[in-house]
Amino acid sequence: MDDVEIEDVNEDSPFLVEKEPLRNQDLTSFTDIAGEVLSLYGWHLLLVAFVLFLLVQQLKKRSSGQSASDTASAATQDAAFVAQRQEAMEAARRRMQEELDAKAVLFREKQKQREEEKRRQKLENYKGIVMSQDEAASSSAALKPKTDKKPLRSTDYSPLSGQGGGTCSWRPGRRGPSSGG
Structure with missing residues (x-):
């Protein structure tokens, strides 16, 4: 197995084809072109867009000026x-x-x-x-039999008035701090 030799391919070989590196061809070419145009003519394009905007505004004013007479009647x-x-x-x-x-x-x-x-x-x-x-x-009153008993107290007796013959009378409470917990 030591007899195997590896040879380099000569550049003169007809089977060798050189290729460019692969690139995404979807947008890269467009972005490259757009980038170049903007870098060269960016300010010019911006100025042209602004002038077009002003022209459109003027045309709108003129068309509304013609319909102003229609607007007055309306x-x-x-x-x-x-x-x-x-x-x-x-x-x-x-x-x-x-x-x-x-x-x-x-x-x-x-x-x-x-x-x-x-x-x-x-x-x-x-x-x-x-x-x-x-x-x-x-x-x-018709059902109650009349008795000849003497009433216990007179009719003008009031225990809170302090009159009427009672021995107890109202006394104010004790002065001082309340006792309790």
């Missing part, structure tokens, strides 16, 4: 239309306000009727209670 029609629309809106607002006022009046009347009804019911309940108490008092 403006008078628009003013009349706007005035008519505002009047219609005002009329609608007035109608709505009148409806709201009418509903408010009805609500107040119903509220007064409810309050009056509540007042009547309270008055009737009160009268019924008073009458039943009067009837109960008169019936209990």
Whole structure:
């Protein structure tokens, strides 16, 4: 195995083809060209774009100047239309306000009727209670047998007044700090 020799290929060999290094040919050529154009003519291109912009603006002004007469007649029609629309809106607002006022009046009347009804019911309940108490008092007075016992105290006795013959009377509390924890 030592007999094997490796020979270099001569440049004179017909089978050898030299190739350029591989490059992405999609955008590199375009970016190269665009870069060169911008570097050489960048300011010129910017100036041309600005002039084109100004020309477009002037053309728009001229075309709107010709339609200015059309706009004036449209403006008078628009003013009349706007005035008519505002009047219609005002009329609608007035109608709505009148409806709201009418509903408010009805609500107040119903509220007064409810309050009056509540007042009547309270008055009737009160009268019924008073009458039943009067009837109960008169019936209990009729049912109670009269006794000749002497009442324990007089009718004008009040234990808080300090009068009426009691030995106990009210005394103020002790002065000083409260005792307690």
